[in-house]
Amino acid sequence: MKNYIVIDMGGTRLKIGLFRNTQLMKCNVVASCAQENFENTIRIFNAEIKALIESQNVGSITGIGLSMPGIIDTKDNKILSINDKYSDAVSFDLNSWAKEHWNCGLVTENDARAALVGEWCQGAGKGINNLVIMTLGTGIGGAALIEGKLLHGKHFQAGCLGGHFCIDFRGEACNCGSKGCVETKGSSWVLPNLAKAGNYPVESVSFKNLFDDMRTSNKEATDILRICMDAWSACAINLIHAYDPEMLIVGGGVMKSADIILPEIQAWIDKYAWTPWGKVIVRKAELEDTAALYGMNYLLMEQEKCE
Numbered sequence: 495m496k497n498y499i500v501i502d503m504g505g506t507r508l509k510i511g512l513f514r515n516t517q518l519m520k521c522n523v524v525a526s527c528a529q530e531n532f533e534n535t536i537r538i539f540n541a542e543i544k545a546l547i548e549s550q551n552v553g554s555i556t557g558i559g560l561s562m563p564g565i566i567d568t569k570d571n572k573i574l575s576i577n578d579k580y581s582d583a584v585s586f587d588l589n590s591w592a593k594e595h596w597n598c599g600l601v602t603e604n605d606a607r608a609a610l611v612g613e614w615c616q617g618a619g620k621g622i623n624n625l626v627i628m629t630l631g632t633g634i635g636g637a638a639l640i641e642g643k644l645l646h647g648k649h650f651q652a653g654c655l656g657g658h659f660c661i662d663f664r665g666e667a668c669n670c671g672s673k674g675c676v677e678t679k680g681s682s683w684v685l686p687n688l689a690k691a692g693n694y695p696v697e698s699v700s701f702k703n704l705f706d707d708m709r710t711s712n713k714e715a716t717d718i719l720r721i722c723m724d725a726w727s728a729c730a731i732n733l734i735h736a737y738d739p740e741m742l743i744v745g746g747g748v749m750k751s752a753d754i755i756l757p758e759i760q761a762w763i764d765k766y767a768w769t770p771w772g773k774v775i776v777r778k779a780e781l782e783d784t785a786a787l788y789g790m791n792y793l794l795m796e797q798e799k800c801e
Contacts, residue, residue: 505632559790606635
């Protein structure tokens with residue numbers, strides 16, 4: 495039996511799981527301390543890993559898998575760019591942390607790529623080797639699998655910047671430094687701006703509340719969500735034109751309203767995507783909050799095979 499620790503660093507939550515071979519034994523979820531000192535996050539990791547090990551009577555860890563937002567050098571396990579989330583993490587030595595604290599190796603990956611791998615090996619994309627994913631949340635992530643291979647690119651940013659496709663070249667400034675990005679129209683960080691412009695209560699704005707209100711025919715909520723869903727649909731078209739997938743998987747907590755979201759995106763794809771071979775299928779992520787955890791576990795086991 496081999497034991498793997500897998501961590502998914504989100505914008506608002508940290509998920510830390512323990513796998514025994516391919517089985518997820520337990521997962522702890524704690525609040526993220528993004529924008530604080532990254533060493534505080536590492537302290538949380540250490541405490542949660544210790545708790546998992548003790549609760550599951552684990553003798554040793556075979557490896558640690560860490561997924562996070564941003565551009566990640568997966569060869570040297572370095573964080574190259576992470577915008578304003580965990581901003582001091584770029585100087586942190588992750589390899590030394592894993593070795594010195596837990597006496598094991600480390601695998602790192604962008605969180606959307608990790609989620610895509612999880613859905614490919616265990617979820618909605620199982621058996622399909624040409625996939626893209628769009629993850630909707632604090633930011634908007636993307637990733638591509640082409641002929642069964644995860645797309646990274648020379649500088650590790652191929653496929654993972656879907657939320658920063660430009661959909662309005664005269665649009666609002668994005669936190670990435672560009673303008674008119676998908677995130678400026680459809681991420682949770684921009685909702686207060688959309689609420690203010692759309693006469694919706696800023697203090698209560700969230701995707702959950704917006705969709706709840708939309709179901710009661712609230713005009714302000716519907717107008718805001720129309721902006722968001724149009725942005726997600728435009729992003730989907732860009733992902734399809736860029737990476738030629740058979741299927742688009744859509745994930746994130748917002749997909750609790752998949753009954754509204756998926757038909758909208760599918761209709762856009764059917765109408766606007768240039769795919770003479772046929773139509774790209776849109777599916778909800780099946781693994782939901784655990785997709786990146788399963789993906790990191792798979793990548794850890796694959797790395798072992800290569801050693």
